[in-house]
Amino acid sequence: MNRKIQQFVFEHKKVVIPIAALIFLGLPFFVTNSYFLHILIMVCIYICLALSLNLVTGYAGQLVLGHAAFYGIGAYAGALLMLKLHVNFFAALLLSAAITGFFGFLLGMPALRLRGDYLAIVTLGFGEIVRLVFVNWKGLTRGPAGLPGIPSPQIFGFAISGRTEFYYLALILALFTIFFMVKLINSGVGMAMQTVKNDEIAAEAIGIQPRKYKIMAFVISSAFAGMIGCFFASYLSYISPTAFVYNTSMTILTMVVLGGLGSIMGSVLGASILVIVPEMLRFLNDYRMLIFGALMVFMMIFKPEGFWGAGKRRRNIYKINSEVPDHGSNS
């Protein structure tokens, strides 16, 4: 069933994509409830976070358990730039992406020497250290009290303050991230990143430098997380360390895995579902997360490859429809 949907979307992408775009553009005309708009904005934010993590974990194969740290660094960097230095929102967006990218570079360095579980532990530690810095560097971050009064974006004197306007801005950022990731993955650089995940020695044997592409994946991934962190700070106008904890990292990772590792559509779906479903289950009150957890367990049992694709780019198969071979067939 799922496969048929994928095939349908692939074959009719010239129709499906504009329709989807129209739906998203038109949503605020139908959804006027600000609570629903807030959820849609959070969907856009998490799409960016999931896609950026998907690049480093899904495509380059480096397990990162502290992605929320980059999100947080971007948020704090953006907030401080706007509050203390009165930098324009859009400049802050770029600057916080650059700053976070630098931290991604720093974390990428040990990643060159570590693999799998060990790297996961280092990134876990990195996430905790960053959170502790947010909590304890009171002079800069005001600690657990957080930073209030972060200004809204201004374009030519026009302030973006309403939920609808924020929604469009979030949508633009999410679409930009999707567009960027699709282009990157299908480029030579993207392919080189994927070879690092598949077989590092084989990559080296054909002249690819795994180090270079691992670092690159870390930097790009963290820069996008930082960018959306800056947007998040401006949108809520208040940030505190509680938004950038281990739990957030896990949520983002779950989105990527549940959607399908190494699949852009998967990350988008994973982020959307994991933001929307817990909200829909709110009527269950205390049982909400219990039911949600059970749903995820079932999902992993019955569809371990995620919502969209088996981490493979199926488009290659669809082009030769008649000849889809059985997996594992040997001559």
Add this chain to the structure above:
Amino acid sequence: MALLEIKDLQVKYGVIPALKGISFEVELGEAVAIIGANGAGKTTTLHAISGIADKCGGQVFFNGEDITKMPAHKIVSRGISQVQEGRGVFPNLSVAENLSLGAYLRNDKAEIAKDYEFVYEVFPRLLERQKQMAGTLSGGEQQMLAIGRSLMARPKLLLLDEPSMGLSPLITENIFKTIKKLNKERQMTILVVEQNAQMALWVSHRTYIMETGNIVYGGASKELKNQDFIRKSYLGQKD
């Protein structure tokens, strides 16, 4: 001067010596085989040549240039291309994408296009399957792809690591026929490491025998085939 010259090469994994000082050479246009049992150091030899394994002693000369300390990507650009043991194709990428990555270090588009044609000519199966993902190919096809990918680098020296691994005898024979053809008709210099001694002796001009990190014997393949100890220990023939 030999195309590849190895002098007293040593490699250690931690404290365990894998290569205890081996020396051999490969002439331009030659096909040379290294045979030996598991753990003899065959794969390590190839990894040391292509710069993937760190050397702790000895020297490697390629085309007269000392490449002992050179990083892997530079060695590839000098013209040494290795086909991985277990093939090492990238399963999530299509056949064509895998091939294009073989030419990763090259910029000469027109020449690359010619090499696509060359690879598809050598392995017509790959042309049929060019849009398919490499992970969905059969074992033999993956081996063809791995060799094809290495050819895309337009190497002066092709290193082959156990091309017969995990393949049926029929497919193995096909692969080795292609290797021989590459050597004979295209003058490709080849260094092949193989457990299948029969195939290795058939495809090569000269063969070296490795045992626990040393080269214990070397000679013309035609003569080796008739040596008693080779027939007994490596070809499994009885008197």
